Amino acid sequence: MNKSWMKRQSRLGYIFIGPNMLGVLLFFIIPAAYSFYLMFTDYKFMSPETHFIGLANIRRMLGDELFYVALKNTFVFLLAVPISIVLSFIVAVALNKSVYFQKTLRALYFMPYITSGVAVAFVWMLLFQPSSGPINGFLKGIGIAHPPGWLSTTGSSMYAIDIIWVWFMLGYNMIIYLAALQEIPEELMEAAKIDGARPWQIIRRIMWPLVSPTTFLLLITGLIMTIKNFGIIQAITQGGPGNSTTVLSLFIYQNAFRYYEMGYAAAISWALFVIIMIFTVLQWLGQKRWVHY
Amino acid sequence: MERVNTVEPATRNTPEIKADSFINIRKIIMTLIMSGFALLMIVPFVWMISTSFKSPADVFVYPIQWIPSSLNWEHHIKVWTGSDSFVTYYLNSLKISLISMIGAVFLSSFAAYGFARIQFKGREALFLVYLSMMMVPPQVLFVPKFIMFEWAGIYNTHWALILPGMFTIFGVFMLRQFFLTVPAEISEAAFIDGAGHFRIFFQLILPLAKPALATLAIIDFSWHWNDYENALVFLLDKDLYTVPLGLQNFILENNVDYNGMMAAATAGIIPMLIIFLIGQRYIIQGVAGSAVKG
Incomplete structure (x- = not known):
């Protein structure tokens, strides 16, 4: 009896999960496997022939100057995460x-x-307008004669994107922190107050250490979310001026859908996957070590 | 999902309560400071709306005119009635977001119930596969999906967004977490009364999960409404454009008409603002709950 019950349970389990599994198979697992295969080919959209070219795409990537530019820009983009936190x-x-x-x-x-x-990206584009936009209007108004060119110069464009990204992520991080702060036992703060701790000391010595697991979680999830994003950058600068805002995820998109170098794009996308996997492994390791209450 | 508050109200000592009942100067000052920063956060929205009503000459006047000297509706009229009217984009976005969202909530809740409440062979392994797919960035999937959709004939149709949009691993994960918190005794009692999994799911669990379902529905809808990247990759024809693509198109074609651009941006943002005002509680709970339990 028990055996047939188990069998029935299994069947029911698959009936419940089946429809969703079908979609996950079609839109996640099969494309992922297909992309893995494409990485080793010279597939180009509309080109009549595709060849297996082994590791040539990976070699090309490692020798591609733009890949390193994209990595550097990605790093600058990621700086927005700790600042926002x-x-x-x-x-x-x-x-x-x-x-x-x-x-x-x-x-x-x-x-x-x-x-x-x-x-909102387009709103920021106008706010950052270099010659007469409101931000530089304000900066000139308070006596800064030569405010930065923001999105219009190669030296400052990535930092302008960072400002937008900090602004965007701040509210999300804040909500998570508020939830974490509410879990700090009231007695701890009361005891510290009675012992004569200043508010700054309470924040520094009690609140900040106690929410450290949350900080760590926000850091990792924020890094992953940021490294995957390219919508805002594609909308405002398309990676320019020059290549100054071409981050890795945008670099993949451009190779795939602007130059139709789809095999090459697949190879770079797996490099992105490796970075995300490293972040995820760090999170697993960190969770074990950092959760201390 | 909610953790029981470990602090008993009785442990708060009386002086603390007394201090709360007076008007607290420090609290007022903090409120003022934080309101100031909050205004800074929403300044882009205020500037956007204000600019959409200004005359072209007033856009970059400094000091900034927060309240336009005269209300110019023509920019909004242009956005809503021009050759590429936002009416089309709204209808497209609404169609895609609504169908995807309904599908996603339905399919995720089914799968989440399977993962949370039914014991079967291979369940843990399958769930691990689901979780591992969360690591795969969309960039890995764009090219193969593009090729597959092209082959299946749904590239450059709304189905290219709707069909994949109905499957959210995050949704399964989130609802599973919620279903796990429903005490097992509830369904055991129903089992003894002769109910099967389907009846328990529809008549017991789903009604209990209404807040979680609402949260997922709102968050999922907002993803689809704001989704620019998938639309960019999978849509080509202007009459299929969603709001983000339509907005981009408008800005490319009117790149010196700053007032029009801001009127278009307003049109893109207003629905999300309304949804946020109505569903704020669900959104904030959902965001806070999903991450703290990570």
């Missing part, structure tokens, strides 16, 4: 217990995250 921690601590209208303020800080997408 530190700022959002400060905002979360401030909103946690010591303000009125907490919910309204929380919503305002969170708003950029939910309205993400190209629309």
